[in-house]
Amino acid sequence: MSQVSARVLLRAAGVAVLIDAPDGLLPALLHWGGPLPGLTEADAAAIAESSRPVQSPNDVDTPARVSLLPEATTGWTGRPGLQGSRNGVAWSTDFRVTEITFNGTPLRGFLSAGPGVLRFTAEDAEAQLTLDLEVALSDGGVLTARAGVRNDGTDDYTVDSLTLAFPVPAEASELLDLAGRWARERMPQRRPFTVGTHLRENRKGRTGSDSAYVMHAGTPGFGFADGEVYGVHTAFSGNHLHFAERVFTGIRLLGGGELLLPGELRLAPGETYTGPLVYGVHGTGLDAVARRFHGVLRARKRRLSTRRPVTYNVWEAVYMDHSLPKLLRLAELAAGVGVERFVLDDGWFGARRHEHAGLGDWVVSDDAWPDGLSPLIDRVNELGMEFGLWFEPEMVNPDSDVAREHPDWILSARTSWPVESRFQQVLNLSIPEAYAHVRDQMMALLDAYPIAYIKWDHNRDLVDAGDQTRGGRPAVHEQTLAYYRLLDELREAHPELEIESCSSGGARVDLEVLQRTDRVWVSDCIDPLERQVMNRWTAQLIPLEYMGSHIASRHSHTTGRRHDIGFRAATAVFGHLGIEWDLTEATEEELAQLTDWVAFYKEHRDLLLGGDLVRMDGPDPHQFVHGVVAPDRSRAVIGLAVTASLDALPGPRVRFRGLDAERRYSVRPVRLGAPQGGLKEPVWFGAGVELTGAALERVGFTPPIINPEQAMLFLVDAVD
Numbered sequence: 001m002s003q004v005s006a007r008v009l010l011r012a013a014g015v016a017v018l019i020d021a022p023d024g025l026l027p028a029l030l031h032w033g034g035p036l037p038g039l040t041e042a043d044a045a046a047i048a049e050s051s052r053p054v055q056s057p058n059d060v061d062t063p064a065r066v067s068l069l070p071e072a073t074t075g076w077t078g079r080p081g082l083q084g085s086r087n088g089v090a091w092s093t094d095f096r097v098t099e100i101t102f103n104g105t106p107l108r109g110f111l112s113a114g115p116g117v118l119r120f121t122a123e124d125a126e127a128q129l130t131l132d133l134e135v136a137l138s139d140g141g142v143l144t145a146r147a148g149v150r151n152d153g154t155d156d157y158t159v160d161s162l163t164l165a166f167p168v169p170a171e172a173s174e175l176l177d178l179a180g181r182w183a184r185e186r187m188p189q190r191r192p193f194t195v196g197t198h199l200r201e202n203r204k205g206r207t208g209s210d211s212a213y214v215m216h217a218g219t220p221g222f223g224f225a226d227g228e229v230y231g232v233h234t235a236f237s238g239n240h241l242h243f244a245e246r247v248f249t250g251i252r253l254l255g256g257g258e259l260l261l262p263g264e265l266r267l268a269p270g271e272t273y274t275g276p277l278v279y280g281v282h283g284t285g286l287d288a289v290a291r292r293f294h295g296v297l298r299a300r301k302r303r304l305s306t307r308r309p310v311t312y313n314v315w316e317a318v319y320m321d322h323s324l325p326k327l328l329r330l331a332e333l334a335a336g337v338g339v340e341r342f343v344l345d346d347g348w349f350g351a352r353r354h355e356h357a358g359l360g361d362w363v364v365s366d367d368a369w370p371d372g373l374s375p376l377i378d379r380v381n382e383l384g385m386e387f388g389l390w391f392e393p394e395m396v397n398p399d400s401d402v403a404r405e406h407p408d409w410i411l412s413a414r415t416s417w418p419v420e421s422r423f424q425q426v427l428n429l430s431i432p433e434a435y436a437h438v439r440d441q442m443m444a445l446l447d448a449y450p451i452a453y454i455k456w457d458h459n460r461d462l463v464d465a466g467d468q469t470r471g472g473r474p475a476v477h478e479q480t481l482a483y484y485r486l487l488d489e490l491r492e493a494h495p496e497l498e499i500e501s502c503s504s505g506g507a508r509v510d511l512e513v514l515q516r517t518d519r520v521w522v523s524d525c526i527d528p529l530e531r532q533v534m535n536r537w538t539a540q541l542i543p544l545e546y547m548g549s550h551i552a553s554r555h556s557h558t559t560g561r562r563h564d565i566g567f568r569a570a571t572a573v574f575g576h577l578g579i580e581w582d583l584t585e586a587t588e589e590e591l592a593q594l595t596d597w598v599a600f601y602k603e604h605r606d607l608l609l610g611g612d613l614v615r616m617d618g619p620d621p622h623q624f625v626h627g628v629v630a631p632d633r634s635r636a637v638i639g640l641a642v643t644a645s646l647d648a649l650p651g652p653r654v655r656f657r658g659l660d661a662e663r664r665y666s667v668r669p670v671r672l673g674a675p676q677g678g679l680k681e682p683v684w685f686g687a688g689v690e691l692t693g694a695a696l697e698r699v700g701f702t703p704p705i706i707n708p709e710q711a712m713l714f715l716v717d718a719v720d
């Protein structure tokens with residue numbers, strides 16, 4: 001077995017990664033962070049030399065080497081990258097790299113390059129395993145890693161865990177990740193990066209409303225603009241984990257991978273398991289980190305246009321009460337205010353007149369829709385709107401034809417079914433017949449009707465998700481892959497189809513599902529007060545054009561709060577705009593205001609959905625300032641929201657960054673609809689004001705006095 005060496009510097013978009021794989025050892029990152037200009041081979045060698053650890057007293061005689069996949073054989077006593085065994089043996093690995101390629105070409109020695117893909121093949125002859133490790137830097141400076149392990153032995157090898165980890169420096173001493181729950185997704189939490197492991201395990205079989213989302217480490221107090229920040233995201237929509245680990249030697253790692261259940265991943269001889277992509281992003285401040293992440297989806301093969309169609313979703317207007325005359329009226333009202341896509345939600349199929357029955361029978365209900373969906377769809381199309389339809393493909397109510405006919409298709413680890421959630425169970429898509437059932441029923445509808453859009457829901461966690469046809473073996477891994485396959489198959493058959501990833505609101509938001517879907521439903525809570533926070537943090541990973549953001553009813557169905565249309569709309573326009581409100585109850589005045597807001601959105605969506613996100617760290621936590629700057633810095637939209645009483649009135653001056661320091665910009669308040677509650681305007685409002693980019697950032701402007709739970713927008717245009 002020949003062992004190879006390489007040392008590689010990859011550079012892209014202000015990020016440098018120095019990777020060291022000497023003498024057959026697995027690749028380790030000597031540096032991941034800001035640029036290293038002019039670095040020569042000798043300089044890289046000097047970094048490697050000067051980075052060699054000192055043997056600390058009472059530690060292993062040769063200091064442990066921490067590669068992207070740390071191994072216990074090097075003396076590492078932290079989390080090993082690969083955990084597994086052959087029935088209790090071959091559980092410790094010592095991989096030796098036998099082949100390295102860069103963009104497919106064999107590599108030896110030193111390479112300094114731009115973005116590209118490195119591939120390391122490594123073998124452990126004793127454990128009889130081959131490792132395939134891919135490390136890449138994208139044009140946008142995003143680091144990714146993915147590992148696969150092949151069983152070369154003659155008996156089964158069980159993978160318990162395969163995780164990858166990126167080192168961060170000691171200065172990154174504070175952690176930030178996300179948490180949450182239904183209707184309150186992606187709430188930030190901070191803590192010091194202390195010794196031990198901050199482990200975020202997800203065992204929900206979906207990404208989760210409380211997912212860690214991005215595990216950040218940064219210099220103390222890092223904010224949207226400041227601090228050196230590293231963020232890691234595990235891109236997987238099934239069980240997965242994120243961790244931040246600090247060991248006694250001071251080494252700090254951010255890592256992630258799939259979470260595998262007991263015995264879930266047993267490799268027969270010759271079989272390979274490949275884990276999810278783990279993304280790593282570095283930048284100054286959380287906005288820079290977010291912007292790099294946004295680049296991932298913005299560089300996706302299937303690009304989203306910024307002209308995202310304004311959507312009307314009927315859910316909070318009618319729930320499951322599907323009456324054609326009412327829906328036709330809603331379609332007319334929606335078209336009247338400027339809507340471009342009309343979505344029929346839950347309740348159109350099988351016995352689904354209520355949430356206790358029908359899920360899993362994807363056939364239009366004769367009861368609710370005696371003439372099929374055409375009377376609605378035809379009218380929607382006639383009104384110039386696309387039609388979208390809700391599905392929850394993985395789910396069944398026990399009271400459904402499919403569950404009655406195929407009880408063994410339900411995911412279950414034991415002889416009795418798992419505890420119900422929303423009166424439903426989960427269909428085992430790894431059973432070919434169950435998969436075909438869902439696919440064929442969905443395809444039949446897509447073939448029968450002009451459906452431009454699917455809202456793909458997934459409303460419960462996977463609990464005790466075993467395969468009954470295989471003695472109850474864990475099946476979340478297979479289920480997740482089958483879900484991806486089904487998305488791919490539908491998209492291949494209907495290339496123009498758009499799919500929204502919804503999961504009781506925002507419980508399936510990650511970079512893998514968004515390679516296959518075009519929008520997420522951020523949350524079932526459309527209360528703008530809550531959405532100010534949820535949208536702000538959802539945008540830490542995904543760009544605004546992927547975030548479903550609706551103008552809801554006057555009174556929020558999930559919180560009971562009441563808000564006027566100004567706050568609802570000024571919050572919702574920073575996203576893929578929709579309306580979810582029983583418009584038959586809206587007043588003429590409200591409909592007129594809504595029309596104005598939709599027109600405003602259409603006029604500015606290129607900017608709102610195509611620019612760079614800016615979030616300000618203001619001095620008053622209840623004054624939210626955020627916005628979007630055009631890539632050429634010629635324009636911006638600023639949003640100002642007051643979420644609770646401010647300490648002082650009129651509140652801190654509004655400062656905004658991201659524009660050209662020396663250019664002069666006109667700043668004008670956006671006046672839409674009736675004046676908002678409590679508005680007291682500063683003198684400059686009348687004529688607007690011209691400020692340089694530097695003045696906007698360093699001096700700012702006096703805001704109006706607005707009541708709590710109000711928002712307004714400002715348009716910023718270069719005047720040169």
Ligand code: GLA
Nearest residue numbers: 315345346502503504505524
């Ligand atoms: C989930 C979704 C909602 C709606 C309902 C229908 O909760 O997030 O938007 O589609 O399911 O049951």
